[in-house]
Amino acid sequence: MTNGSLILLVLALAALAFVLARRRAVASVAGDTRKLHSLPGHHGQAAFLLAAVPGLVVMAAWLFLQPVLIDTHVRGMIEAADIPEGSTPDLVMADVRRIGEGLDRLVATGTVGEGALAAMRADMGGLRARLAGAGVALGGNIGPSAFDAALARRDMARSGHRAMTGAVLALALAGLGYGLFRVRPEFRARNASETFVLGLLIGASLIAILTTAGIVASLLFESLHFFRLYPASKFFFSTVWNPQFRGGSxxxxxxxxxxxxxxxxxxxxxxxxxxxxxxxxxxxxxxxxxxxxxxxxxxxxxxxxxxxxxxxxxxxxxxxxxxxxxxxxxxxxxxxxxxxxxxxxxxxxxxxxxxxxxxxxxxxxxxxxxxxxxxxxxxxxxxxxxxxxxxxxxxxxxxxxxxxxxxxxxxxxxxxxxxxxxxxxxxxxxxxxxxxxxxxxxxxxxxxxxxxxxxxxxxxxxxxxxxxxxxxxxxxxxxxxxxxxx
Known part of the structure; x- marks a missing residue:
């Protein structure tokens, strides 16, 4: 299931929670809504938020953290002998990602079956040619450990996506059930939903601050990475701009x-x-x-x-x-x-x-x-x-x-x-x-x-x-x- 389909499914469950909670609220007072503390719509809104927000928040956090954790684990699989002279582990990791993308394309087009992927390890030249045919260009020579890392990264990403799908759907269903369970005439659904919305508004107001902090952090970390590869003194004091992409820049x-x-x-x-x-x-x-x-x-x-x-x-x-x-x-x-x-x-x-x-x-x-x-x-x-x-x-x-x-x-x-x-x-x-x-x-x-x-x-x-x-x-x-x- 794609991420877009998962989001639509969660929203559909939340919409279902809204309808069911609203009906349940009306039924709990035999149609006399004056006996309800909050309007039926407030009960539906509270159930909608419980079904949608936790799952979507977990999904966003999962999508952010999963690539970082997988890359950290996979990086340790690359052997020093498979890092070409003049290259770095970061460059090899970039090729590992490209290999994974290329393998996905080959499987999607039916060029290679899932069971035949591991066998491609024995023919690195053929692998490079097949990846080039799929529109994937590698930056350098790849070794067996880099290919193994690409396969492991691909498998972990697929397993992680399945786990994320299960967790998000479980949270949505749990939120739906809990939202319906809380529907009672005396339940202060309006207060609960407004408090929930207030939290969302506070979170939305922090987006600008967090976005600015994220932009600065990304620029700073990548700039520090650059200055580890290229002297800062030459960058700030040289009067020549001549990038070569092959050394001597x-x-x-x-x-x-x-x-x-x-x-x-x-x-x-x-x-x-x-x-x-x-x-x-x-x-x-x-x-x-x-x-x-x-x-x-x-x-x-x-x-x-x-x-x-x-x-x-x-x-x-x-x-x-x-x-x-x-x-x-x-x-x-x-x-x-x-x-x-x-x-x-x-x-x-x-x-x-x-x-x-x-x-x-x-x-x-x-x-x-x-x-x-x-x-x-x-x-x-x-x-x-x-x-x-x-x-x-x-x-x-x-x-x-x-x-x-x-x-x-x-x-x-x-x-x-x-x-x-x-x-x-x-x-x-x-x-x-x-x-x-x-x-x-x-x-x-x-x-x-x-x-x-x-x-x-x-x-x-x-x-x-x-x-x-x-x-x-x-x-x-x-x-x-x-x-x-x-």
């Missing part, structure tokens, strides 16, 4: 970091002035009719897919900058450049600055404006001396949101700025960013446990630290220059 972050900051800086040079002035006009000068048309038109920019912006940069903006500026001035000959990506990205993030700044300035009390105008200040002076200082924290937040959006953009950079990792001040040269290289290092037929692939996590962690530092700096600036009004 140079994985210095500075060319990527420079491209990221350069493109984002140009994007903010476009987005912040245009977005802020648009927000000032909409908030302080535009009529209600003009505002009703202009603001949705600006916000429409945020709904355009980034691939469309990328095509716009590749087909229109890039050739235009090349033909009108770069080539006549003799400073570039390519349509892919930092300026191309920065200009288009700046257009894309204008709504983040404009819309949020407009909302923040509209939240400034009208009494402050009236007092300024009553003292003889002009509208422009009121905007500069009263509205903008009062709205400064929100405006800084809008700019930070735009900066984070620009730093994390990938598609526009791929199509507008190219993929060249270099250090240059010329904005009409092709460069690349951290996000582009994260994607490129994690795609294709590459070995996941190699330094050239694990470097993506180190790049991601660096990007996370950059964004965090940017937020802390913004908080310091806001606290120092913010003007508070009673």
């Amino acid at each position: 140079d994985l210095g972050i500075w060319p990527l970091l420079w491209g990221t900051l350069y493109v984002s800086f140009i994007a903010l040079l476009v987005a912040v002035p245009v977005g802020l002035m648009s927000a000032i006009y909409l908030s302080e000068y535009a009529s209600a009719r003009a505002r009703a048309w202009i603001k949705p038109a600006i916000e429409l920019l945020a709904g355009i897919p980034t691939i469309v912006y990328g095509l716009f940069a590749l087909i229109t903006v890039g050739p235009l900058l090349r033909d009108w500026f770069a080539q006549p001035l003799g400073i570039g000959s390519s349509s892919s450049s930092v300026m191309t990506a920065g200009l288009v990205m700046g257009i894309m993030v204008i709504p983040f600055v404009s819309s949020l700044s407009d909302d923040i300035m509209n939240a400034v009390p009208q009494a402050l404006r009236d007092g300024s105008l009553g003292l003889g200040a002009t509208p422009s002076e009121t905007v500069r001396k009263v509205v903008l200082p009062a709205a400064l924290p929100g405006i800084v937040g809008a700019v930070l949101l735009a900066a984070s959006r620009a730093i994390g953009e990938t598609m526009i950079v791929v199509m507008g700025a190219g993929a060249a990792a270099k250090l240059s001040l010329n904005p009409f040269e092709a460069m690349t960013t951290v996000t582009v290289k994260i994607v490129s290092q994690l795609t294709g037929d590459t070995e996941f446990a190699s330094p050239e692939t694990l470097v993506a996590f180190a790049l991601g962690l660096t990007l996370f630290v950059m964004t965090l530092a940017l937020n802390v700096l913004a908080l310091v600036i806001v606290r120092k220059y913010r003007e508070q009004y009673e």
